[in-house]
Amino acid sequence: MKDKILGKSGAKVVIEEYLEGTEISVHAFCDGTLNPRLFPASQDHKRIYDNDKGPNTGAWERYLPCPE
Numbered sequence: 001m002k003d004k005i006l007g008k009s010g011a012k013v014v015i016e017e018y019l020e021g022t023e024i025s026v027h028a029f030c031d032g033t034l035n036p037r038l039f040p041a042s043q044d045h046k047r048i049y050d051n052d053k054g055p056n057t058g059a060w061e062r063y064l065p066c067p068e
Contacts, residue, residue, distance in 0.1 A: 024066055040064050 001010045024043055028036040042064040048054035 022066070025062070041066050 001013070004010060022043075024041040026041050027039045029039075030036045042062040043066050044057075044062045046052070046056055048057050
């Protein structure tokens with residue numbers, strides 16, 4: 001923001017304390033051209049135990065398809 005490398009798109013920042021809803025991730029591979037290949041949306045296990053218990057895993061395990 002300081003160097004304005006993003007132009008007008010970097011003029012504002014919105015900080016949310018909490019966003020309600022389902023979190024998904026979408027990843028893509030790119031070969032250096034304008035032809036990215038998208039993976040299907042996935043979700044990750046944030047916590048090591050069921051029911052959102054235990055320490056954060058760092059999102060090292062993903063699953064798909066995403067539940068509703």
